[in-house]
Every structure is written in C-alpha cells, then in structure tokens.
Amino acid sequence: MNFKNRLNLIFYRLRYKFQEWKLRLSQRYEDLDKKGRERLTIMVIPHTDRRTINFIISYKAISIFIGIVVILLVISAVNVLSHSGSVHQLTELNLTNKDFIRQSSKMKEEVGSLHETIQYYYEKISSLYIKLGGDPARVSKGMGGAANLNQFASLQGTPQTDITDESFRIKEDIHNLKLSSELSDEIIKLIKKRKSIIRNTPSIWPTKGYVLFPFGKYLSPITGKEELNKGLDIGSFPGAEVVATAPGLVFDTGFSPATGYYIKLAHKFGWKTIYSNLDRVKVKKGERISKSDVIGYVGKTPENPIYHLHYEVHVGTQPLNPFSFLNQIQE
Secondary structure: OOHHHHHHHHHHHHHHHHHHHHHHHHHHHHHHHHHHHOEEEEEEOOOOOOOOEEEEEEHHHHHHHHHHHHHHHHHHHHHHHHHHHHHHHHHHHHHHHHHHHHHHHHHHHHHHHHHHHHHHHHHHHHHHHHHOOOOHHHHOOOOOOHHHHHHHHHHHOOOOOHHHHHHHHHHHHHHHHHHHHHHHHHHHHHHHHHHHHHHOOOOOOOOOOEEEEOOEEEEOOOOOOEEEEOOEEEEOOOOOEEEOOOOEEEEEEEEEOOOEEEEEEEOHHHEEEEEEEEEEEOOOOOOEEOOOOEEEEEEOOOOOOOOEEEEEEEEOOEEEOHHHOOOOOOO
16 A cells, blocks of 8 residues: 555545534434423412412523523622732732831841041041141042032932932932041042151150259359350260261261360251260261261260260251250150
C-alpha cells in the first residue's frame, strides 16, 4: 500500500468516527429534548374548601431555573471573594500606611538630631576660624534660622509645610557641611602658618635658672643707680648650658668687658636674640642653628661677678620683654 492510499484510509476512518460521534450526540440531544418536554405537575392542596392549585412545569424549565440559580451563586461567590480580597488589600494598605507614618516620624527625629549636630559642628568650626583670624564674611554665608526658611519657601512659590521645612533643613545641612569642609581646610592652612610663626618665635628658656633682674628699669646692685635693662638677666650656676630659643642664623659673636662673650642670632619674621655674659662660645658666625641647640655656657664679667645670662629679644631694632615669651608660646 502506497502512501496516498494510506492517507485516504486514515481520512475515511476519521470521517467515520466523526459521523459516529455526531450521531451519538444527536441521539443524546434528542433524548434530553424529549426528557425536557416531559411535564411535572405540582399540586397545592389547601386544608380548606378552596380549590386545588396545579402548577405544570417541564423538566427543561426546571433545568434552566437550576442553571440560572447556579450561575447566580457562582457570580455571588466571585463577588464575595473579590470583596474579601479588596478588604484584605485595604487592611494591608492601612497597616502599610501606619508603618510608613511611624517610620517617617522616626526619620524626622533622626533628621532633626542630625541637623542639630551639624549646626553645632558648623558653629564650632566658624568660631575657631574667626578666632584664628579668618574672614567673617565667609562665615556669614552659612544658612540658618526661621527667616531664611520663610525666604526659601517664598522663593519656591509654595506654602510652608513639614515637607518644605525638612527639605530646607536638608539643603541647609548640605550647604553648612560643604562650607565647614572649606573652613576646615582654611583652618589647617592658618594653623600651619601659625605653627611656622610659633616654631620660629623665641619661646623657651635659654638656660636653667631664675630671674635675677627683670626687663625694664631696675636698681643695679653694682652701680646703685636705676638703670634700664633691655633684656632679662637669668641667674644660673657656672658653666650652665645656653641654648638657642628659636632656629636661626649666627650673625655675630664677640667679647667686651661689659658683656663678656656674646652671641647674636637672627630668626625668621624679623626676630633677633642676644645671649651675653658667656664664659665661652660654642658656635661660629654664619652657622645655622636649630631650636634648643647648645650655643654657649654661662659665665661672668669683670664688671659683674655674678654668674648669669643676659638674654634679649628684638623685633627689628625694638627690644621686647623676653619673659612674655618664656613658656607662653607652645607648638
């Protein structure tokens, strides 16, 4: 049997099956239709002398009625389930809304606390910046206060609300943090500059001892007259080490009967220091000296037999009281 004949055979078999199913369905429909045409009589017999009421109804009508009832029940069940789902979703939405309100309130408290911390940090940075000699105009650029809040709201063209308030606070905090960062950089620069000045300012005791004669006018025990002391006389023991009070350059050394051996140092920013009444000198002219380096030793002079160091501090040609700098300026 070739392929074409086989296809024909399959086609006729399927056609036969289809006709058979069609016939069965037709017979089934006729049976149901015949059954549906059958009538059912419902009699209502009263207990009085009234006549009996008869209801004649077909099985087909009963089936249709039952079908309508079933459909209505299904639709009602679907509506009930849908309504239950809506109620459940509404309940979940209500719970979610309450949770959102609670989280929003907590976040608002945290934002408020953060705002206060940033404000405190900004005020401290600003205060330190001004104390170090910074420009007050830069500090005044910071945002803050109810007036700025109202101005911000009016510029935005919207009424002031909690959201507007929080938005302004966040913008204010971002601005102040940025400005605080810039001021911190400026403070570091100012401190480095101050540190350089302090490092090169005479600020330590040149030798161990006590104040024998202060700066200014004093009664000299040698002459018995009031004299002007341009420096500070520090009593000490013979041969005590004398150190440089700031880094600098030795620009002069020498000896005189009135001052004994002496050393003169030049420092940055116009500072000069003079060390006299020395027993001997350890440095040479033109030598670069660091702070705390030993430059000589305490001695005495023929005119003043007391072992002491005469120490002077000058800015340019103006002598200053050395005691004002001793242990007062620290790095």
